[in-house]
Amino acid sequence: MSDTTRVPFRGLITASAMLAMLMQTLDSTIANVALPYMQGSMSASADEITWVLTSYVIAAAIMTAPVGWMARRFGRKKLFIGCLIGFTVTSMLCGAAQTLDQLVIFRLLQGMCGAAIAPLSQATMLDIYPFSKRAQAMALFSMGVTMGPIMGPTFGGWLTDAYSWRFVFYVNLPFGILAILGLMIFMRETPSQTGMRFSWYGFSMLALGCGALQLMLDRGQEMDWFASREIMTYAALAGLGFYLFVIHMFLAEKPFLALALFKDRNFSSGMVMVFCVSSVMLATSALLAPYLQNLAGYPVYTAGWAMAPRGIGTMLSMFLASRLGMRFDQRKIMACGLLTLGWALYEMSTWTPDVTEQQMMLTLVLQGFAIGLVFNPMTVMAYTTLSPQLRGEGTALQSLARNIGSSIGISVTSFTLIRGAQTTHAEIAAGITPFNRVLQMGDYVSRTLNPETTHGAALLDDMINHQARIIAYNNDFRLMTLTIVPPMVLLLFMRRHVRPVARPPSP
Numbered sequence: 001m002s003d004t005t006r007v008p009f010r011g012l013i014t015a016s017a018m019l020a021m022l023m024q025t026l027d028s029t030i031a032n033v034a035l036p037y038m039q040g041s042m043s044a045s046a047d048e049i050t051w052v053l054t055s056y057v058i059a060a061a062i063m064t065a066p067v068g069w070m071a072r073r074f075g076r077k078k079l080f081i082g083c084l085i086g087f088t089v090t091s092m093l094c095g096a097a098q099t100l101d102q103l104v105i106f107r108l109l110q111g112m113c114g115a116a117i118a119p120l121s122q123a124t125m126l127d128i129y130p131f132s133k134r135a136q137a138m139a140l141f142s143m144g145v146t147m148g149p150i151m152g153p154t155f156g157g158w159l160t161d162a163y164s165w166r167f168v169f170y171v172n173l174p175f176g177i178l179a180i181l182g183l184m185i186f187m188r189e190t191p192s193q194t195g196m197r198f199s200w201y202g203f204s205m206l207a208l209g210c211g212a213l214q215l216m217l218d219r220g221q222e223m224d225w226f227a228s229r230e231i232m233t234y235a236a237l238a239g240l241g242f243y244l245f246v247i248h249m250f251l252a253e254k255p256f257l258a259l260a261l262f263k264d265r266n267f268s269s270g271m272v273m274v275f276c277v278s279s280v281m282l283a284t285s286a287l288l289a290p291y292l293q294n295l296a297g298y299p300v301y302t303a304g305w306a307m308a309p310r311g312i313g314t315m316l317s318m319f320l321a322s323r324l325g326m327r328f329d330q331r332k333i334m335a336c337g338l339l340t341l342g343w344a345l346y347e348m349s350t351w352t353p354d355v356t357e358q359q360m361m362l363t364l365v366l367q368g369f370a371i372g373l374v375f376n377p378m379t380v381m382a383y384t385t386l387s388p389q390l391r392g393e394g395t396a397l398q399s400l401a402r403n404i405g406s407s408i409g410i411s412v413t414s415f416t417l418i419r420g421a422q423t424t425h426a427e428i429a430a431g432i433t434p435f436n437r438v439l440q441m442g443d444y445v446s447r448t449l450n451p452e453t454t455h456g457a458a459l460l461d462d463m464i465n466h467q468a469r470i471i472a473y474n475n476d477f478r479l480m481t482l483t484i485v486p487p488m489v490l491l492l493f494m495r496r497h498v499r500p501v502a503r504p505p506s507p
Contacts, residue, residue: 009186010128012144017121018140018184020084021176024117027091030156031056034165041165042100054218055104057110057407059209065257066203067116068393069331071123075192076392080120081183088176092162095169104282120394124187126383126391138379139322139372202248202256209241213404217411221418260395261390269490270382271401273334276483277374278402279409280341283480284348284367286410286418287296291473295466296353307362310368317372330377337373340366349477352470358442374487377463381494413476420472421465428464 031038033051039049071079090110097103122141129137159167216234223231249255262268292298321333344367351360386394 012182012186013128014125014137014140016126016179016186019175019182020080020179021121021141023172024087024114024154026155026174027056027114027169030159030163030168030171032153034156034160034168036296037160037165038103039047043145044100044102045158047258049100049380051100051104052107052195054215055108055172057218057403058211058214059108060115061400061403061407062207063112063115064119064396064403065210066198067119067396067399069198069256069388070116071120071190071392073198075189076120076124077183077187077189078192079116079329080124080187080240081180082274083113083116083120084176084180084183087117088172090181091169091172091176091425093164102408117398118399119392122379122395122398123391126395127190127388134380134383136319136322139318139376141379144222151308169305188362197254199248199252199254199256202245202252205241205245205248206256207241209238209245210404212237212241214407217407220411222415225415257393257397261394264386266385266494267382267394269494270378271398273374273487273488274382275397275401275405276487277341277371277378278405279412280345280480280483281371281409282406283409283413284477287413287476291353295469295473296355300344306380310371313365313368313370315368318376319367321373321376331494333377334374334381335488337370337377338487341370341374342481344370345477345481347479349474351474351477385495407500409480413480416479417472417476420475421468424468424471425464428468429461432460432464 035049035052038044038052042049067072067079087110090106090113091163093106094103094110097106122138125137155171156168157173159165209368212234216231216238220231221236225231226235245256249257249259317337321337324333344363348367382398383391383394
């Protein structure tokens with residue numbers, strides 16, 4: 001689209017797409033805090049209730065890939081509105097579910113309908129905004145992507161505490177109706193290509209790889225990873241599915257995903273960067289909430305609000321990056337964001353439970369600010385050199401990379417946290433002997449912390465567990481600082497975002 005092209009009702013289309021995007025991303029984390037209440041209401045075990053989350057994630061991962069094909073085959077407007085109607089209806093069904101089986105099935109359908117919302121929102125905004133305003137459009141889109149998961153736990157905790165866990169699903173009804181009406185009235189339909197054929201083999205192999213990978217990541221920690229035959233089976237199926245998909249993409253006459261997507265350096269680099277940054281973004285939230293509750297002693301409601309400053313920093317940097325993007329090299333803005341993100345994560349690795357509120361707020365604001373500086377220019381540059389015909393598939397593939405990155409980030413950090421706490425506990429406990437000088441500091445200490453008594457041994461074990469978990473959390477945050485290295489290297493391979501020269505109007 002040229003800079004002189006005007007799209008009617010652009011602001012209203014943007015508001016409708018953003019409302020749909022925020023609703024979908026909010027739903028990816030809003031149900032997490034309500035799981036204990038669902039478990040009690042459904043009389044389910046801890047293992048069974050996790051399928052409420054797993055079913056949604058697996059369905060969304062599998063159905064993200066064919067979004068580009070479906071948008072071209074049926075038309076973007078029809079697909080967008082159909083998915084929003086399905087997502088809203090299944091959300092209401094989730095809230096009204098009476099048994100665990102019903103809830104899991106409705107969450108599966110909700111994930112299938114919601115998978116297309118993010119890539120369709122991004123593709124719509126890329127089409128309705130000219131090149132000169134694309135950075136501002138992607139700032140709005142990225143704000144929806146990042147704010148939803150950040151606000152989810154806080155909003156979900158408030159709804160569950162004030163009303164019921166069912167309202168974390170019912171809350172989608174007003175947002176869904178407004179988004180559907182806005183798109184029906186103001187959005188233009190894109191032409192449908194009725195003669196397109198669907199590559200069932202390519203889709204099946206990609207679905208097999210994504211589904212098996214998600215199952216492996218979700219159940220790995222519980223099943224002791226590769227000590228379990230179930231996890232080894234998932235890993236083998238994931239590897240087989242991805243391998244056959246890649247072979248099919250290179251050899252097939254009409255593959256499921258166009259090979260030209262991966263030949264574009266900016267898009268390929270941007271997809272890897274989305275993967276890395278997404279793994280940090282959600283993994284940090286997953287670690288920080290239990291850290292504040294279990295170690296720092298924050299109430300659940302307060303712990304949720306303590307993470308809100310990160311969203312404020314993200315909002316500020318999104319709009320700042322959109323303004324700076326047309327004046328400075330986007331790669332330099334991303335480099336500043338990545339370095340700031342690395343510093344914030346390293347600063348978190350030095351925290352103790354008595355960290356001051358000012359220090360914690362400042363670090364979280366800087367972390368959110370850094371994520372915005374990375375996401376906005378990265379999203380713009382990924383589509384600078386990509387053909388408009390490939391935007392639908394490109395947005396779907398980028399959403400898939402974001403989902404998989406988030407799942408892998410949470411799984412890896414959870415695994416290293418538990419194993420690190422166990423290892424550190426053993427190392428500290430090895431130094432607890434009757435000859436330890438700390439245990440000989442006065443009669444009261446020697447009697448209270450006497451490891452030969454039941455009370456003393458239990459008290460010592462609790463103290464060791466507390467210190468071991470602090471060290472494990474610090475090591476996890478330090479490990480996450482390494483995720484900025486691949487994106488920094490990829491900046492060298494990306495082409496500069498150059499604004500096209502406006503042509504003089506013809507007489």
